[in-house]
Amino acid sequence: MTTNPNDRFETIAVHAGVEPDPTTGAIMTPIYQTSTFAQTGINEHKGYDYSRAGNPTRTALENALATLEGARFGLSFSSGLAAIDTVMRLVKPGEAVLCGNDVYGGTFRLFDKVLADYGLRFTFVDTSDTAAVLAALEATPVRMVWLETPTNPMLRLADIATISAAAHAAGAWVAVDNTFASPALQRPLALGADFVIHSTTKYLGGHSDVIGGAIVTNDEASHERLKFLQKAVGAVSAPMDCFLTLRGIKTLGLRMRAHCDNGMAVAQFLEDHQAVEQVFYPGLESHPQYELARRQMDGPGGMVSFTLRGGPDVARDVALRTRLFTLAESLGGVESLIEIPAAMTHASVAGPEAQAAGFEVDASLIRLSVGIEHPTDLIADLKQALAG
Protein backbone atom coordinates (compact mmCIF):
# COMPACT_ATOMS: atom_id res chain seq x y z
CA MET A 1 0.00 0.00 0.00
CA THR A 2 2.80 2.40 0.71
CA THR A 3 4.38 3.94 -2.36
CA ASN A 4 8.13 4.34 -2.71
CA PRO A 5 10.03 7.12 -4.48
CA ASN A 6 10.83 4.96 -7.52
CA ASP A 7 7.20 4.21 -8.31
CA ARG A 8 5.82 5.66 -11.55
CA PHE A 9 3.05 8.23 -11.43
CA GLU A 10 0.25 5.80 -12.37
CA THR A 11 1.23 3.58 -9.43
CA ILE A 12 1.43 6.49 -7.02
CA ALA A 13 -1.98 7.78 -8.15
CA VAL A 14 -3.67 4.47 -7.35
CA HIS A 15 -2.14 4.07 -3.90
CA ALA A 16 -1.30 7.57 -2.62
CA GLY A 17 -2.67 8.33 0.83
CA VAL A 18 -4.97 5.33 1.02
CA GLU A 19 -4.47 2.50 3.53
CA PRO A 20 -7.03 -0.19 4.35
CA ASP A 21 -9.29 1.18 7.08
CA PRO A 22 -7.68 0.30 10.43
CA THR A 23 -10.96 -0.78 12.07
CA THR A 24 -12.55 -2.87 9.30
CA GLY A 25 -9.94 -3.43 6.59
CA ALA A 26 -12.14 -1.62 4.03
CA ILE A 27 -10.00 -1.12 0.91
CA MET A 28 -11.55 2.27 0.14
CA THR A 29 -11.26 5.02 2.74
CA PRO A 30 -14.70 5.27 4.40
CA ILE A 31 -16.66 8.50 4.23
CA TYR A 32 -16.40 9.54 7.88
CA GLN A 33 -19.63 11.52 7.81
CA THR A 34 -19.37 12.89 11.33
CA SER A 35 -18.92 16.35 12.79
CA THR A 36 -17.39 15.22 16.08
CA PHE A 37 -15.59 12.31 17.76
CA ALA A 38 -16.06 10.65 21.16
CA GLN A 39 -13.37 11.37 23.73
CA THR A 40 -12.30 8.79 26.33
CA GLY A 41 -11.14 11.52 28.71
CA ILE A 42 -10.96 15.28 28.43
CA ASN A 43 -8.93 15.93 25.27
CA GLU A 44 -8.15 12.20 25.03
CA HIS A 45 -9.10 10.91 21.60
CA LYS A 46 -7.83 8.98 18.59
CA GLY A 47 -6.37 12.04 16.84
CA TYR A 48 -9.65 13.70 15.84
CA ASP A 49 -11.85 15.96 17.95
CA TYR A 50 -13.96 17.97 15.47
CA SER A 51 -14.23 17.68 11.68
CA ARG A 52 -13.32 21.28 10.90
CA ALA A 53 -9.95 20.63 12.55
CA GLY A 54 -9.55 17.19 11.00
CA ASN A 55 -11.46 14.26 9.57
CA PRO A 56 -10.02 10.84 8.59
CA THR A 57 -11.38 10.97 5.02
CA ARG A 58 -9.79 14.39 4.62
CA THR A 59 -6.51 13.14 6.09
CA ALA A 60 -6.37 10.40 3.45
CA LEU A 61 -6.95 12.98 0.69
CA GLU A 62 -4.41 15.40 2.15
CA ASN A 63 -1.78 12.66 2.27
CA ALA A 64 -2.64 11.69 -1.31
CA LEU A 65 -2.33 15.30 -2.54
CA ALA A 66 1.08 15.68 -0.90
CA THR A 67 2.31 12.36 -2.31
CA LEU A 68 1.19 13.23 -5.86
CA GLU A 69 3.19 16.45 -5.80
CA GLY A 70 6.20 14.79 -4.15
CA ALA A 71 5.55 17.02 -1.13
CA ARG A 72 5.70 16.55 2.62
CA PHE A 73 2.44 18.32 3.46
CA GLY A 74 -0.99 18.65 1.88
CA LEU A 75 -4.18 20.46 2.88
CA SER A 76 -7.62 20.15 1.36
CA PHE A 77 -10.18 22.95 1.03
CA SER A 78 -13.79 23.40 0.00
CA SER A 79 -12.81 25.00 -3.34
CA GLY A 80 -9.80 26.08 -5.32
CA LEU A 81 -10.52 29.70 -4.43
CA ALA A 82 -10.71 28.82 -0.71
CA ALA A 83 -7.22 27.31 -1.05
CA ILE A 84 -5.95 30.43 -2.85
CA ASP A 85 -7.52 32.71 -0.24
CA THR A 86 -5.87 30.71 2.55
CA VAL A 87 -2.36 30.69 1.07
CA MET A 88 -2.64 34.44 0.43
CA ARG A 89 -3.17 34.95 4.18
CA LEU A 90 0.57 34.29 4.51
CA VAL A 91 1.00 37.73 2.91
CA LYS A 92 0.55 40.65 5.32
CA PRO A 93 -1.10 44.01 4.64
CA GLY A 94 1.35 46.32 2.89
CA GLU A 95 3.30 43.46 1.32
CA ALA A 96 3.41 42.97 -2.43
CA VAL A 97 2.31 40.15 -4.67
CA LEU A 98 3.58 39.76 -8.22
CA CYS A 99 0.92 37.97 -10.25
CA GLY A 100 0.54 36.80 -13.83
CA ASN A 101 -1.70 38.90 -16.08
CA ASP A 102 -3.32 35.83 -17.63
CA VAL A 103 -4.62 33.93 -14.60
CA TYR A 104 -7.99 32.35 -13.94
CA GLY A 105 -10.67 35.08 -13.82
CA GLY A 106 -11.76 34.08 -10.32
CA THR A 107 -8.20 34.42 -9.03
CA PHE A 108 -7.97 37.94 -10.45
CA ARG A 109 -11.36 38.81 -8.91
CA LEU A 110 -10.26 37.52 -5.47
CA PHE A 111 -7.01 39.49 -5.64
CA ASP A 112 -8.37 42.71 -7.16
CA LYS A 113 -11.86 42.89 -5.62
CA VAL A 114 -11.31 41.29 -2.20
CA LEU A 115 -7.70 41.00 -1.00
CA ALA A 116 -6.62 44.41 -2.34
CA ASP A 117 -9.12 45.92 0.13
CA TYR A 118 -7.17 44.28 2.99
CA GLY A 119 -3.93 46.02 2.06
CA LEU A 120 -2.23 43.46 -0.17
CA ARG A 121 -0.55 45.19 -3.10
CA PHE A 122 -0.81 43.45 -6.46
CA THR A 123 1.34 44.00 -9.51
CA PHE A 124 0.47 42.13 -12.69
CA VAL A 125 3.03 41.02 -15.23
CA ASP A 126 3.23 38.68 -18.21
CA THR A 127 4.77 35.66 -16.48
CA SER A 128 5.62 34.02 -19.82
CA ASP A 129 8.15 36.88 -20.17
CA THR A 130 10.84 35.73 -17.72
CA ALA A 131 12.89 38.91 -18.16
CA ALA A 132 9.84 41.02 -17.24
CA VAL A 133 9.30 38.94 -14.08
CA LEU A 134 12.96 39.29 -13.06
CA ALA A 135 12.84 43.04 -13.68
CA ALA A 136 9.69 43.36 -11.57
CA LEU A 137 11.37 41.40 -8.75
CA GLU A 138 14.28 43.81 -8.83
CA ALA A 139 12.12 46.92 -8.99
CA THR A 140 10.32 46.47 -5.67
CA PRO A 141 10.26 44.11 -2.65
CA VAL A 142 7.84 41.24 -3.27
CA ARG A 143 6.51 38.73 -0.72
CA MET A 144 4.78 36.29 -3.08
CA VAL A 145 5.04 35.50 -6.80
CA TRP A 146 1.84 33.98 -8.14
CA LEU A 147 2.28 31.80 -11.22
CA GLU A 148 -0.30 29.94 -13.19
CA THR A 149 1.28 27.67 -15.80
CA PRO A 150 -0.10 26.84 -18.26
CA THR A 151 -2.39 29.85 -17.94
CA ASN A 152 -6.13 29.87 -18.25
CA PRO A 153 -7.20 30.52 -21.02
CA MET A 154 -4.17 31.45 -23.18
CA LEU A 155 -2.03 28.38 -22.34
CA ARG A 156 1.08 30.50 -21.75
CA LEU A 157 3.87 29.00 -19.67
CA ALA A 158 6.01 30.43 -16.90
CA ASP A 159 9.55 29.15 -16.37
CA ILE A 160 9.09 27.87 -12.80
CA ALA A 161 12.75 27.01 -12.11
CA THR A 162 14.24 30.32 -13.31
CA ILE A 163 11.56 32.46 -11.67
CA SER A 164 11.74 30.51 -8.39
CA ALA A 165 15.51 30.96 -8.17
CA ALA A 166 15.20 34.72 -8.77
CA ALA A 167 12.26 35.04 -6.38
CA HIS A 168 14.15 33.28 -3.59
CA ALA A 169 17.17 35.51 -4.14
CA ALA A 170 14.80 38.46 -3.74
CA GLY A 171 13.22 36.99 -0.57
CA ALA A 172 9.89 36.09 -2.17
CA TRP A 173 7.83 32.91 -2.06
CA VAL A 174 6.57 31.30 -5.25
CA ALA A 175 3.10 29.80 -5.45
CA VAL A 176 2.13 27.86 -8.56
CA ASP A 177 -1.46 27.16 -9.55
CA ASN A 178 -0.92 23.69 -11.05
CA THR A 179 -4.58 23.09 -11.94
CA PHE A 180 -4.13 22.87 -15.73
CA ALA A 181 -1.19 20.47 -15.75
CA SER A 182 -2.08 18.40 -12.67
CA PRO A 183 0.74 16.61 -10.83
CA ALA A 184 0.69 13.95 -13.55
CA LEU A 185 2.32 16.42 -15.95
CA GLN A 186 4.13 18.96 -13.76
CA ARG A 187 5.55 19.00 -10.23
CA PRO A 188 6.43 22.64 -9.37
CA LEU A 189 7.98 21.94 -5.94
CA ALA A 190 10.74 19.92 -7.63
CA LEU A 191 11.40 22.99 -9.82
CA GLY A 192 11.79 25.23 -6.76
CA ALA A 193 8.29 26.54 -6.02
CA ASP A 194 7.24 26.90 -2.38
CA PHE A 195 3.52 26.22 -2.69
CA VAL A 196 1.40 24.34 -5.18
CA ILE A 197 -2.28 25.17 -5.39
CA HIS A 198 -4.98 23.18 -7.11
CA SER A 199 -8.56 23.51 -7.99
CA THR A 200 -9.15 19.78 -7.40
CA THR A 201 -12.53 20.43 -9.02
CA LYS A 202 -10.74 19.95 -12.34
CA TYR A 203 -8.32 17.12 -13.28
CA LEU A 204 -7.75 15.69 -9.79
CA GLY A 205 -11.47 15.09 -9.20
CA GLY A 206 -11.80 14.49 -12.92
CA HIS A 207 -15.52 13.75 -13.18
CA SER A 208 -17.19 17.16 -12.82
CA ASP A 209 -18.97 16.04 -9.67
CA VAL A 210 -17.16 17.85 -6.84
CA ILE A 211 -15.71 21.27 -5.95
CA GLY A 212 -12.43 21.34 -4.01
CA GLY A 213 -9.01 22.88 -3.59
CA ALA A 214 -5.57 22.02 -2.26
CA ILE A 215 -2.32 23.54 -1.00
CA VAL A 216 0.85 21.45 -0.81
CA THR A 217 4.26 22.49 0.42
CA ASN A 218 7.53 21.11 1.78
CA ASP A 219 7.99 23.95 4.26
CA GLU A 220 6.94 22.83 7.72
CA ALA A 221 6.54 26.27 9.29
CA SER A 222 4.32 27.48 6.43
CA HIS A 223 2.34 24.25 6.56
CA GLU A 224 1.71 24.66 10.31
CA ARG A 225 0.45 28.20 9.72
CA LEU A 226 -1.73 27.07 6.79
CA LYS A 227 -3.13 24.18 8.83
CA PHE A 228 -3.96 26.63 11.61
CA LEU A 229 -5.65 28.92 9.06
CA GLN A 230 -7.58 25.97 7.62
CA LYS A 231 -9.08 25.34 11.06
CA ALA A 232 -9.34 28.99 12.13
CA VAL A 233 -10.94 30.25 8.90
CA GLY A 234 -12.81 27.05 8.19
CA ALA A 235 -13.07 26.52 4.41
CA VAL A 236 -12.61 22.75 4.78
CA SER A 237 -13.71 20.08 2.35
CA ALA A 238 -16.54 17.75 3.39
CA PRO A 239 -15.97 13.99 3.84
CA MET A 240 -18.05 13.04 0.79
CA ASP A 241 -16.15 15.56 -1.36
CA CYS A 242 -12.83 14.16 -0.11
CA PHE A 243 -13.99 10.64 -0.97
CA LEU A 244 -14.98 11.66 -4.51
CA THR A 245 -11.64 13.41 -5.05
CA LEU A 246 -9.72 10.39 -3.72
CA ARG A 247 -11.67 8.20 -6.09
CA GLY A 248 -10.91 10.49 -9.02
CA ILE A 249 -7.19 10.58 -8.22
CA LYS A 250 -6.85 6.81 -8.70
CA THR A 251 -7.28 7.20 -12.47
CA LEU A 252 -5.42 10.50 -12.83
CA GLY A 253 -2.41 8.92 -14.56
CA LEU A 254 -4.60 7.06 -17.02
CA ARG A 255 -6.89 10.01 -17.68
CA MET A 256 -4.09 12.51 -18.23
CA ARG A 257 -2.54 10.27 -20.88
CA ALA A 258 -5.87 10.23 -22.74
CA HIS A 259 -6.32 14.01 -22.25
CA CYS A 260 -2.84 14.62 -23.71
CA ASP A 261 -3.35 12.29 -26.70
CA ASN A 262 -6.77 13.76 -27.48
CA GLY A 263 -5.64 17.35 -26.84
CA MET A 264 -2.79 16.86 -29.31
CA ALA A 265 -5.08 15.30 -31.95
CA VAL A 266 -7.63 18.10 -31.61
CA ALA A 267 -4.96 20.85 -31.64
CA GLN A 268 -3.40 19.43 -34.82
CA PHE A 269 -6.80 19.16 -36.49
CA LEU A 270 -7.61 22.78 -35.60
CA GLU A 271 -4.22 24.07 -36.74
CA ASP A 272 -4.84 22.57 -40.20
CA HIS A 273 -8.42 23.91 -40.48
CA GLN A 274 -8.93 26.88 -42.81
CA ALA A 275 -11.54 28.56 -40.54
CA VAL A 276 -9.09 28.65 -37.62
CA GLU A 277 -6.87 31.68 -37.13
CA GLN A 278 -4.60 30.55 -34.27
CA VAL A 279 -4.32 27.59 -31.91
CA PHE A 280 -2.86 27.88 -28.40
CA TYR A 281 -1.55 24.53 -27.18
CA PRO A 282 1.84 23.81 -25.59
CA GLY A 283 2.16 20.53 -27.53
CA LEU A 284 2.30 22.29 -30.91
CA GLU A 285 5.66 23.33 -32.30
CA SER A 286 4.03 26.65 -33.20
CA HIS A 287 3.58 27.39 -29.47
CA PRO A 288 6.16 30.09 -28.57
CA GLN A 289 7.20 28.11 -25.47
CA TYR A 290 7.20 24.64 -27.00
CA GLU A 291 10.75 23.99 -25.75
CA LEU A 292 9.92 25.08 -22.20
CA ALA A 293 6.84 22.83 -22.28
CA ARG A 294 9.00 19.86 -23.21
CA ARG A 295 11.46 20.67 -20.44
CA GLN A 296 9.04 21.50 -17.67
CA MET A 297 6.05 19.26 -18.36
CA ASP A 298 5.56 15.54 -18.96
CA GLY A 299 2.82 16.21 -21.52
CA PRO A 300 0.86 19.12 -23.02
CA GLY A 301 -2.47 18.39 -21.28
CA GLY A 302 -6.07 18.52 -22.41
CA MET A 303 -6.75 22.26 -22.66
CA VAL A 304 -6.79 23.81 -26.14
CA SER A 305 -7.73 27.41 -26.99
CA PHE A 306 -8.17 28.84 -30.48
CA THR A 307 -9.45 31.84 -32.41
CA LEU A 308 -11.43 31.84 -35.65
CA ARG A 309 -10.94 34.00 -38.71
CA GLY A 310 -14.65 34.88 -38.56
CA GLY A 311 -14.45 36.69 -35.20
CA PRO A 312 -16.62 36.65 -32.05
CA ASP A 313 -20.03 35.98 -33.64
CA VAL A 314 -18.74 32.99 -35.57
CA ALA A 315 -17.02 31.73 -32.40
CA ARG A 316 -20.30 31.89 -30.51
CA ASP A 317 -22.07 29.99 -33.31
CA VAL A 318 -19.44 27.25 -33.26
CA ALA A 319 -19.72 26.92 -29.46
CA LEU A 320 -23.49 26.45 -29.83
CA ARG A 321 -23.20 23.87 -32.63
CA THR A 322 -21.00 21.20 -31.02
CA ARG A 323 -22.76 18.01 -30.00
CA LEU A 324 -20.17 16.10 -27.92
CA PHE A 325 -18.45 19.21 -26.57
CA THR A 326 -20.98 20.55 -24.05
CA LEU A 327 -21.24 24.33 -23.67
CA ALA A 328 -20.19 24.79 -20.04
CA GLU A 329 -17.69 26.43 -17.72
CA SER A 330 -15.08 24.37 -15.86
CA LEU A 331 -12.63 21.80 -17.22
CA GLY A 332 -10.69 18.67 -16.45
CA GLY A 333 -13.55 16.16 -16.45
CA VAL A 334 -13.75 13.02 -18.57
CA GLU A 335 -16.30 14.72 -20.85
CA SER A 336 -15.35 17.39 -23.39
CA LEU A 337 -16.50 20.97 -22.81
CA ILE A 338 -16.47 24.11 -24.94
CA GLU A 339 -16.78 27.72 -23.83
CA ILE A 340 -16.17 31.37 -24.71
CA PRO A 341 -13.85 32.67 -21.92
CA ALA A 342 -14.52 36.38 -22.55
CA ALA A 343 -18.24 35.89 -21.91
CA MET A 344 -18.11 33.02 -19.42
CA THR A 345 -15.16 31.95 -17.19
CA HIS A 346 -13.27 35.20 -17.70
CA ALA A 347 -16.12 37.72 -17.69
CA SER A 348 -14.57 39.08 -14.45
CA VAL A 349 -11.41 40.13 -16.34
CA ALA A 350 -13.35 42.18 -18.89
CA GLY A 351 -13.46 45.43 -16.85
CA PRO A 352 -11.16 48.46 -16.86
CA GLU A 353 -9.14 47.23 -13.81
CA ALA A 354 -8.31 44.01 -15.62
CA GLN A 355 -7.34 45.87 -18.76
CA ALA A 356 -5.12 48.19 -16.75
CA ALA A 357 -3.42 45.10 -15.30
CA GLY A 358 -2.72 43.86 -18.83
CA PHE A 359 -5.41 41.20 -19.10
CA GLU A 360 -6.83 40.70 -22.55
CA VAL A 361 -9.19 37.90 -23.40
CA ASP A 362 -10.04 37.97 -27.09
CA ALA A 363 -13.83 37.89 -27.51
CA SER A 364 -13.43 35.37 -30.32
CA LEU A 365 -11.34 32.94 -28.26
CA ILE A 366 -12.83 29.46 -27.83
CA ARG A 367 -11.54 27.24 -25.02
CA LEU A 368 -11.86 23.47 -25.15
CA SER A 369 -11.48 21.05 -22.29
CA VAL A 370 -10.75 17.96 -24.34
CA GLY A 371 -12.13 14.87 -22.61
CA ILE A 372 -11.34 11.19 -22.91
CA GLU A 373 -13.90 10.27 -25.59
CA HIS A 374 -12.55 8.74 -28.82
CA PRO A 375 -10.53 11.43 -30.64
CA THR A 376 -12.13 10.55 -34.01
CA ASP A 377 -15.56 11.40 -32.60
CA LEU A 378 -14.31 14.64 -31.03
CA ILE A 379 -12.71 15.77 -34.28
CA ALA A 380 -15.83 14.87 -36.28
CA ASP A 381 -17.88 16.98 -33.88
CA LEU A 382 -15.59 19.99 -34.26
CA LYS A 383 -15.53 19.51 -38.03
CA GLN A 384 -19.32 19.72 -38.31
CA ALA A 385 -19.47 22.68 -35.89
CA LEU A 386 -16.83 24.59 -37.89
CA ALA A 387 -18.56 23.78 -41.19
CA GLY A 388 -21.73 25.51 -39.92
Ligand SMILES: *Cc1c(COP(=O)(O)O)cnc(C)c1O
Ligand atom coordinates in the same frame (compact mmCIF):
# COMPACT_ATOMS: atom_id res chain seq x y z
C1 LIG B 1 -11.24 26.66 -11.58
C2 LIG B 1 -9.93 27.24 -11.27
C3 LIG B 1 -9.67 27.84 -10.03
C4 LIG B 1 -10.74 28.00 -8.97
O1 LIG B 1 -11.12 26.77 -8.42
P1 LIG B 1 -12.59 26.48 -7.83
O2 LIG B 1 -12.49 25.05 -7.43
O3 LIG B 1 -13.57 26.75 -8.92
O4 LIG B 1 -12.78 27.41 -6.67
C5 LIG B 1 -8.39 28.31 -9.79
N1 LIG B 1 -7.43 28.23 -10.72
C6 LIG B 1 -7.64 27.68 -11.93
C7 LIG B 1 -6.53 27.62 -12.93
C8 LIG B 1 -8.90 27.17 -12.25
O5 LIG B 1 -9.11 26.64 -13.47
